Amino acid sequence: MMGREDRLIYTKENNKSMSKQPQSDSAAEHASRVQFNLQMCDFIDRSPTPFHAVKNMAELLDQAKFIALQERDSWTLDAGGKYYVIRNQSSIIAWTQGQARVTEQGFHMLGAHTDSPCLKVKPNADIHQSNSWRLGVEVYGGALLNPWFDRDLSLAGRIHYQTEQGELNFSLIDFKCPIATIPSLAIHLDRDANQKRSINAQVHLPVLLACGDDNENNSLHRLLLTQLHDAGIDASKILDHELFFYDTQPSNTLGIHGDFIAASRLDNLLSCYVNLMAIIAASEEVEQQWSLLICSDHEEVGSNSAAGAAGPFLQQTLQRMLPDTEDFARAMSRSTLVSTDNAHALHPSHTDKMDPLHSPLINAGPVIKINANQRYASNSETQAIFRTLCDRCNIPVQNFVTRSDMGCGSTIGPITATEIGVKTLDVGIPTYGMHSIRELTGSHDPIRMKKVLTYFLCRH
Numbered sequence: 001m002m003g004r005e006d007r008l009i010y011t012k013e014n015n016k017s018m019s020k021q022p023q024s025d026s027a028a029e030h031a032s033r034v035q036f037n038l039q040m041c042d043f044i045d046r047s048p049t050p051f052h053a054v055k056n057m058a059e060l061l062d063q064a065k066f067i068a069l070q071e072r073d074s075w076t077l078d079a080g081g082k083y084y085v086i087r088n089q090s091s092i093i094a095w096t097q098g099q100a101r102v103t104e105q106g107f108h109m110l111g112a113h114t115d116s117p118c119l120k121v122k123p124n125a126d127i128h129q130s131n132s133w134r135l136g137v138e139v140y141g142g143a144l145l146n147p148w149f150d151r152d153l154s155l156a157g158r159i160h161y162q163t164e165q166g167e168l169n170f171s172l173i174d175f176k177c178p179i180a181t182i183p184s185l186a187i188h189l190d191r192d193a194n195q196k197r198s199i200n201a202q203v204h205l206p207v208l209l210a211c212g213d214d215n216e217n218n219s220l221h222r223l224l225l226t227q228l229h230d231a232g233i234d235a236s237k238i239l240d241h242e243l244f245f246y247d248t249q250p251s252n253t254l255g256i257h258g259d260f261i262a263a264s265r266l267d268n269l270l271s272c273y274v275n276l277m278a279i280i281a282a283s284e285e286v287e288q289q290w291s292l293l294i295c296s297d298h299e300e301v302g303s304n305s306a307a308g309a310a311g312p313f314l315q316q317t318l319q320r321m322l323p324d325t326e327d328f329a330r331a332m333s334r335s336t337l338v339s340t341d342n343a344h345a346l347h348p349s350h351t352d353k354m355d356p357l358h359s360p361l362i363n364a365g366p367v368i369k370i371n372a373n374q375r376y377a378s379n380s381e382t383q384a385i386f387r388t389l390c391d392r393c394n395i396p397v398q399n400f401v402t403r404s405d406m407g408c409g410s411t412i413g414p415i416t417a418t419e420i421g422v423k424t425l426d427v428g429i430p431t432y433g434m435h436s437i438r439e440l441t442g443s444h445d446p447i448r449m450k451k452v453l454t455y456f457l458c459r460h
Helices: 004-018 027-045 050-063 220-230 266-282 313-321 325-333 380-392 412-420 445-458
Strands: 067-069 082-087 091-096 108-113 118-129 132-140 153-162 168-174 207-211 237-247 252-254 260-263 291-296 336-340 367-369 398-400 423-428 430-432 439-442
Touching: 027 252, 027 260, 027 266, 027 445, 050 067, 050 082, 050 091, 050 153, 050 168, 050 266, 050 291, 091 266, 091 313, 108 266, 108 412, 108 445, 118 220, 153 220, 168 220, 220 237, 260 266, 266 291, 266 336, 266 439, 266 445, 291 313, 313 325, 313 412, 336 380, 336 412, 336 445, 367 380, 380 423, 380 445, 412 423, 439 445
Parallel strands: 067 082, 108 291, 108 336, 336 423, 367 398
Antiparallel strands: 082 091, 091 291, 118 132, 118 237, 132 207, 153 168, 153 237, 252 260, 260 439, 367 423, 430 439
């Protein structure tokens, strides 16, 4: 099996030989796009949970000379400074302090979310049955369940434990290698599976780890303690955990011309990475603007938490920058938020599922997401702003409106607009298979989105 570096080198060489370079794409642009996608895929592969995603984002911000702040401390913020703060190890806010007064300039904000639909391990997870050891799981978010079967799964998340000295501590954990699977039932035993297969989450989704006569001696807590000890961590007792299964198949560029990126958690780690690269690039400008990035947890389950977009994290952080009520209101009136979350692409096998006049295509540019019932927060003003930005960056832009006879998903955009009163736009990159264990997007669109969002953050 190829290691990460071997895979990235192979993918890069594969792209050189197979990718058809569009006439409008110069050699330098092509190389830049390939490199950006490789780095984005590496970030996604190293971020199997929101906790790992935020840790990796913090490391990239550290490299870009952003200063880490703690919520419990008193803050001293300097003009031209670059800062970030983390809540619950799963949500992060990064910002740059502009040279001008924020009441006269406002914030240029980007938003995304760190969580993805998946299978979360239950507290009392061990199931010993039929000579096997399985772990019970809950479905987190609106997961597409069928693709979870017959995958090579691993386990990652956050563990709280007690040390030998009786102290409470926590650690992030990632088994990385395949340790589990959910086997399908053979077609011989379910002849109707291809016509009307249904999944009972309680009965069919427990994840298989082992089998054998001694499986009764296996337990999740014992497994976690062993993992912590192997990492040199002084742990005597597992107190609790937030653990998630994930697919170990690495992200990759595919298609005869390298048109696609296949990965887990594209919704919405793609946006987290693109936005992060945009604010880091903007922070290097000489005349730095007031810019901000928030990546929140729990969007896939409604955002109602202390670390979610419906919680107070963003408002409390902004109020610490602007404690005066009038200054806060003036700054918000001049601010704009671009909420980025993946958009549905027109599926060639299911064209009837989209409005024919609002059907985004893969690799045809970022998508403005519009809904009359405020499931998206875009309005004519923010849409006009984004169209202008794309035009100035020579980037195509598309529209998405769901069919009038179908329901519509939502994003952190309307929630954040409601919480802090900022004018907001919802945009995304076209994607196939959203909420599957492995999603598919275009290889040209991520760097386009990064380019236009960097321009947005830098403009006066």
